Amino acid sequence: MIIVLKPNLSKKQEAAVLKEIRKRGYHPHVMRGVARTVVGAIGDELTHKSLETLATVFPHEIESVLPIQKRYKLVSREAHPTDSTVKVRNHLIGGKKFHVMAGPCSVESEKQLMTTAVAVKEAGATILRGGAFKPRTSPYEFQGLGEKGLKLLAKARKETGLPVITELLSETQAEMVAEYTDIIQIGARNAQNFQLLIAAAKTGKPILLKRGLSMKVEEWLLAGEYVLAHENPNLMFCERGIRTFETYTRNTLDLTTIPIIKKESHCPIVIDPSQAAGRADLVASMCKGAVAMGADALLIEVHPNPAEALSDVAQQVSLEMFAKLMQELRPLIVAAGREYQTKEVA
Ligand code: PEP
Numbered sequence: 001m002i003i004v005l006k007p008n009l010s011k012k013q014e015a016a017v018l019k020e021i022r023k024r025g026y027h028p029h030v031m032r033g034v035a036r037t038v039v040g041a042i043g044d045e046l047t048h049k050s051l052e053t054l055a056t057v058f059p060h061e062i063e064s065v066l067p068i069q070k071r072y073k074l075v076s077r078e079a080h081p082t083d084s085t086v087k088v089r090n091h092l093i094g095g096k097k098f099h100v101m102a103g104p105c106s107v108e109s110e111k112q113l114m115t116t117a118v119a120v121k122e123a124g125a126t127i128l129r130g131g132a133f134k135p136r137t138s139p140y141e142f143q144g145l146g147e148k149g150l151k152l153l154a155k156a157r158k159e160t161g162l163p164v165i166t167e168l169l170s171e172t173q174a175e176m177v178a179e180y181t182d183i184i185q186i187g188a189r190n191a192q193n194f195q196l197l198i199a200a201a202k203t204g205k206p207i208l209l210k211r212g213l214s215m216k217v218e219e220w221l222l223a224g225e226y227v228l229a230h231e232n233p234n235l236m237f238c239e240r241g242i243r244t245f246e247t248y249t250r251n252t253l254d255l256t257t258i259p260i261i262k263k264e265s266h267c268p269i270v271i272d273p274s275q276a277a278g279r280a281d282l283v284a285s286m287c288k289g290a291v292a293m294g295a296d297a298l299l300i301e302v303h304p305n306p307a308e309a310l311s312d313v314a315q316q317v318s319l320e321m322f323a324k325l326m327q328e329l330r331p332l333i334v335a336a337g338r339e340y341q342t343k344e345v346a
């Protein structure tokens with residue numbers, strides 16, 4: 001159930017409503033928007049007392065009580081009519097400013113990471129990406145540098161000031177990865193690993209949830225629901241292409257998810273053209289399409305020497321290609337009503 005509160009309630013009035021919700025056996029999630037505050041009441045309506053009578057009990061405090069028919073609740077637009085923003089150090093993702101997260105597929109060495117970090121920052125990226133724990137299809141392929149990679153990411157952040165994003169592969173490493181990173185990436189292969197999602201949510205770090213290779217949008221939204229249901233409101237969805245019959249590209253980038261996620265959810269939507277295309281030559285066009293369609297951010301793989309990369313050789317763009325792409329994106333970002341350079345939160 002969604003309980004829409006009347007504007008300008010005193011703390012005491014709000015507390016009385018929350019107390020009654022708890023008394024009826026539900027867990028209240030308070031979401032404060034600019035214009036109004038709504039409360040998502042989580043609980044099973046079959047086994048608990050109904051909340052429908054709540055508005056008659058609190059006529060001065062409650063505007064309306066709405067049932068949510070959809071299976072996802074906290075990620076839904078109904079629960080939070082305005083766009084939510086995710087604070088990452090001094091950045092807000094999902095706000096006016098358009099963000100570009102860029103960096104290598106895998107952290108390979110200090111030199112490789114630092115060269116990339118400095119170059120992507122110079123070109124206008126706001127967040128540094130880099131995999132330390134890599135989910136590789138074959139056990140014989142490079143698995144990532146592990147904690148050493150996390151340490152290098154932390155070093156790159158210190159030197160450039162760029163916040164970092166890296167993937168979490170295992171529940172047992174959630175706390176360790178959270179110690180180093182600013183955003184936890186949950187990869188496509190783990191998008192429905194619910195225990196991993198819960199462990200990631202519990203760290204309190206912002207979560208970027210990739211869409212699974214064959215995941216329906218509803219399943220993706222429900223996977224995101226796990227994060228919010230575990231008291232972590234800082235969720236971003238990331239479309240990275242789904243598996244289809246097509247072989248010209250590694251995956252098929254589903255850009256329709258931008259308006260769909262915007263309609264169904266308040267959480268930011270990020271587009272990863274790199275895993276989608278699997279080809280560096282297509283990355284720029286896909287980025288442009290994503291900006292035009294209203295994405296909040298991009299996640300792009302960039303490598304100083306793509307041909308010698310230890311993972312995803314074909315899809316990483318060079319430093320030069322990235323700098324050119326960023327120049328080309330600027331007018332499109334502005335045309336889409338976004339900004340690429342603004343002062344952010346302190
Ligand atoms: C990646 O970002 O390098 C990655 C492995 O992504 P995905 O989980 O989308 O395949």
Ligand code: MN
Nearest residue numbers: 105275301312
């Ligand atoms: Mn990759």
